[in-house]
Amino acid sequence: MGDKATLRIWRGNQEGGKFESYDVETYPGMVVLDAIHEVQAKQANDLAVRWNCKAGRCGSCSAEINGKPKLLCMTRMTAFEPGEPITVTPLKTFPLVKDLVTDVSNNFRVAKKIPPFKPRPKEADGTWRMQQEDIDRIQEFRKCIECFLCQDVCHVLRDHHKLEEFAGPRFMIHLATLDMHPLDTIDRRPMMKDQMGIGYCNITRCCTEVCPEHIVITDNGIIPLKERVADDFYDPLKAIWRKVFPPKHKKSLPVLPSDPPKAKAGKKTEKKKESADAEE
Ligand code: SF4
Ligand code: SF4
Ligand code: FES
Numbered sequence: 001m002g003d004k005a006t007l008r009i010w011r012g013n014q015e016g017g018k019f020e021s022y023d024v025e026t027y028p029g030m031v032v033l034d035a036i037h038e039v040q041a042k043q044a045n046d047l048a049v050r051w052n053c054k055a056g057r058c059g060s061c062s063a064e065i066n067g068k069p070k071l072l073c074m075t076r077m078t079a080f081e082p083g084e085p086i087t088v089t090p091l092k093t094f095p096l097v098k099d100l101v102t103d104v105s106n107n108f109r110v111a112k113k114i115p116p117f118k119p120r121p122k123e124a125d126g127t128w129r130m131q132q133e134d135i136d137r138i139q140e141f142r143k144c145i146e147c148f149l150c151q152d153v154c155h156v157l158r159d160h161h162k163l164e165e166f167a168g169p170r171f172m173i174h175l176a177t178l179d180m181h182p183l184d185t186i187d188r189r190p191m192m193k194d195q196m197g198i199g200y201c202n203i204t205r206c207c208t209e210v211c212p213e214h215i216v217i218t219d220n221g222i223i224p225l226k227e228r229v230a231d232d233f234y235d236p237l238k239a240i241w242r243k244v245f246p247p248k249h250k251k252s253l254p255v256l257p258s259d260p261p262k263a264k265a266g267k268k269t270e271k272k273k274e275s276a277d278a279e280e
Contacts, residue, residue: 005077007035009047010089013098020044021085026077032088033061033072036100048099056212059147063100064089069149069210072100091152093163104148110167113195114174119183134182141177141221143213144170150207150217156200166197169207169217176221179228187246193229201226 003026008019024038033051040047051061054073061072066080066087080086094102122128150169156162167175175192178184192198203226205218215221231238 003082005035005080005082006085007032007039008085008087009036009039009100010087011044011047011099012096014096017099019087030077031073032065032070032075032077032086035077035086036072036088048097048101050101057145059145062091062147062149062152064091064152069152071147071149071212074212091148093152093154093158094148104151106163107146107148107151107168107170110171110196111174113167113191114171114178115186115188117178117181117183118185120185128183130182134180137220138177138180140215141173143215144173145213146170147212149210149212153206153210154201155204155206156197162197162200166200167195169201169222171196172198172201172225173215173217173221176225179225189229189232192225193233198222198226198229 004023005026007022007024009022011017011020022039022043024035026035031054033049033054036047036049040049049061049063049072051073052058053060056071056074059071062069063072064070065072065075067089069091072088077086088100090096090100091102091104094104094106097103119128148170151157154166154169156166157168175188175196178186178188179192201218201222203218203223208215208217208219211217232242233239
């Protein structure tokens, strides 16, 4: 017989809810998602939780454990003091669907607004050449698993509800990946300033602290982007220079796609369709 642990899980929907306590028997290597599955299997078959890989890869099982944004599948039960109740709540920043499942579709709406990578033509010999250091710089950002824990913790989204005005840290590093890519041809800096709300970030670094992939979101992604945007638009000489000589390899965007109608809370997103099959 293993030790017992008590989970306090938030149960409910947009109309309201409350915490329910469940005792589970622990075993070596158990993670919080295992404990939730135990509860689902034996005590509350209707408990809703989103997950998919159980390996820290899909980014589906994001929730808040004892108030901290975490992946349920990567948080070991041994991380908590024996006998200490473990509180599990849904992500606070996004609309609740049921129990631990939230509607994160706003993130996919933001993603759709960002024009994808568009490389310049290949060299005469049919290849592209890049400096290794340019690739190394953006490789870090490509580790993102789109768990949206950074979006959840960012106070601009979480406390000030600027989901329309600020794209959030996940998309700032996506924009950084594109802006820093040596082959890309699109100038997204005007949209970073006007539509993605880069000015809202006041570099508190909370996003960096919660990233399970240890991406240094603020210092390596957002701050360099802020400097580039500030140089281009707020340095008077550079602003004039930019007007007279637009960036050589980067084309300004013509018209950006308009927002599609908002998905209602509770609607399954395409990316999470598979995961939704696992919701019970
Ligand atoms: S550093 Fe910027 S993006 Fe990150 S949590 Fe703070 S305000 Fe949000
Ligand atoms: S940057 Fe980190 S915290 Fe944010 S979505 Fe990607 S993996 Fe998750
Ligand atoms: S189930 Fe946790 S990251 Fe995939």
